[in-house]
Amino acid sequence: MKIEQQQIPHATAKRLPMYYRFLENLYASGKERVSSTELSEAVKVDSATIRRDFSYFGALGKKGYGYNVLYLLSFFRKALDQDELTKVVLIGVGNLGTALLKYNFTKNNNIMITSAFDTDEAMVGEEIGGVEVFHLDELKERLDDSVSAAILAVPVQAAQSVADLLAETNTRGILNFTPERLDVPDDMRVHHIDLSVELQSLIYFLKHDHETN
Template identity: 60%
Template structure:
């Protein structure tokens, strides 16, 4: 875990899973050590940014040697709690939600979708892509029963805040919001919003103005 007494910049925290993924690739290729320049070339991130990120984390290499791949991998595994799976629930099994269930993150990450909710599912539940799926009437009950910490929200925009208000009454710690609505939550819940249309428009703008 990161030392909470030392505030890590948000931009750095977003890159942590990427560092872990690329270090796994180098380790799988049998590489023993790596320089920030090699990571830079592989990840397309400026080497100065990488060195600055690592200095925030305290993961410093040796001058003239670079970084020990296995040591860095162990560091990021601990930092990202890779050995502890986080139970995730999905709310809204439409086209996007179905894709999440089919992929499911625990194959490559420390997250695992174990529960889903959809208005077309019966109260007694059914399996969708091997995941227990229930009617949204049971959100509060089942989230507690399954020990869910994080929710992926892929419901229609009109339902986003209503569902969020119900989630606020549970013990979840975070919401990954795929709706375009800026949902309001109490302080104990962290929200990360991914608006696909905004991301696409940003990409198009960057392409045209590059």
């Protein structure tokens, strides 16, 4: 079944990997079926939202029965292209970039960081977490059609120039860890992860919740 991703709301699409990870754990534990209430308690998303998310993909469950774990797992594996390896590159091997390479968050997913790039000559030629670091000047010649996305962990003043460089390659997605809001071509997607904004938001809600309790 082909999923028309453009018809799926952005918020729903962002929750799919979370559902998939939980279903993997359920399947590994030997569980054969799960209810939306059980899913809700596990992933901390209300059951009405889960049912609405799943409804975009047709009839995935049965009333009174719940959802077949193996069927859901197989379905979302296909929807998320889990059977295909996705290659990404990391640009910026400072403290954050090094931590990302050492943590190796891609190990249990279908994602592989194939190479890293930096302008620091002391880093060039090093291997961190099994990934070799090249000079940024080599980016265009080393990226081929198999690399679909880049992780951007450079200083904020370099973010736009690196994005411009990526726009000249076949890379179509950027996971941006800098606070810079990037200007990219229409066919390139950027997901922003601003840690300071997320922390400030958390502190705001902690304070707000405290004042209303």
